[in-house]
Amino acid sequence: MNENSSQTIKELSENQEIKNSSELDNDAASQNEEDLSFEKSDIPSADSSSSRTNTDFDNAGFTQEEFASLLGKYDYNFKPGDLVKGTVFALEPKGAMIDIGAKTAAFMPVQEVSINRVEGLNDVLQPSESREFFIMSEENEDGQLALSIRRIEYQRAWERVRQLQKEDATIYSEVFATNRGGALVRVEGLRGFIPGSHISARKIKDDLEGEYLPLKFLEVDEERNRLVLSHRRALVEKKMNRLEVGEVVVGNVKGIKPYGAFIDIGGVSGLLHISEISHEHIETPHNVLNVNDQMKVMIIDLDSERGRISLSTKALEPEPGDMLTDPQKVFSKAEEMAAKYKQMLFEQTDDIEEIPTASNEAE
Structure with a gap:
């Protein structure tokens, strides 16, 4: 008998005692004189038919209707979406039976046991274990509720990745599959997607399965069930920590577009925009650059967010147009020109600091 039923019977019994206190006092003396001995064979087993017969309410001091009425007062109002405490009392092939204090034991399907793949229920649950469960639906025709652990883990996983995105954290995750669009990973049990454009240029997509990659969050949208990540951005951030504006680096041309060229500089790509190739006007980058060309470029901007x-060869030209007429000259004098560029930036900064403010003029 559960706690609610015990409490109900206790109340009814107390009411009856008030009504019949004098009768009980008279019966007490005679009751002590009765022989209370019994044989073990008189006790019905838990499986015997006599243990499942209706209670004799006629001799209980209250009616069955009164019992049902009071029992209803203590029944919990379980609703879908609620979290309840429950105790596992049976593991079955298709799910687990959970005692949550309702009239009928609740049931949790095996597919709702975890957000992660499990071999069996006993990988997650043990008999007599108490924990929190999510109510998935209203009672069925048998008065039984459906429960889930997976829904709780799912909600908490989204909360966790939102927090990681807010912190701009770098995470590591294993690639478990690839497709035409990119690669698939799991983050906090959720499936995440890495677009092909956000995979390092040095990684062959089809060989990624089983690799652990550093990743940054691009999109976290629980409503649309979209979790998008970037391997490239994580690498760029790591590389940026060792780079600085005005620095000259050696790279290789990995791709050419109408608007510029992508240069691989140590595993990450930088953009050499068409406007930063030369001081002279250029119709298309294809007229100046070829894929796999090795070249020196200067970093002019780092956007970690x-x-x-952003890269430039224009800033490295000894004379305007050298990238078109003598690119080898640009290559050989790159560090010298970069030093002049840094000095120019330094002087510009000093000039800005020396500009008097309105408050200074007033003084």
Whole structure:
């Protein structure tokens, strides 16, 4: 008998005692004189038919209707979406039976036991274990509720990844599959997607399965069930920690577009925009650059928030147009020109600091 039923019977019994206190006092003396001995064979087993017969309410001091009425007062109002405490009392092939204090034991299907793949229920649950469960639906026709652990883990996983995104954290996750669009990983039990454009240029997509990659969050949208990550951005951030504006680096041309060329500089790509190739006008980058060309470029901007590195060869030209007429000259004098560029930036900064403010003029 559960706690609610015990409490109900206790109340009814107390009421009856008040009504019949004098009768009980008279019966007490005679009751002590009765022989209370019994044989073990008189006790019905838990499986015997006599243990399942209706209670004799006629001799209980209250009616069955009164019992049912009071029992209803203590029944919990379980609703879908609620979290309840429950105790596992049976593990079955298709799920687990959970005691949550309701009239009928609740049931948790095996597919709701975890957000992660498990071999069996006993990988997650043990008999007599008490924990929190999520109510998935209203009672069925048998008065039984359906429960879930997976829904709780799912909600908490989204809370966790939102917090990680807010902190701009770098995480590591194993690639478990690839497709035409990119690669698939799991983060806090949730399935995440890495677009092909956000995988390092040095990684062959089809060989990624089983590799642990550093990743940054691009999109976290629980409503649309979208979790998008970037391997490239994580690498760029790591690389950026060792780079600085005005630095000259050696790279290789990995791709050419109408708007510029992508240069691989140590595993990450930087953009050499068409406007930063030369002081002279250029119709298309294809007229100046070829894929796999090795060249020196100068870093002119580092955008860690968007994972972008902006490059320039224009700033390295000894004379305007050298990238078109004598690119080898640009290569050989790159460090010298970069030093002049840094000095120019330094002087510009000093000039800005020396500009008097309105408050200084007033003084």
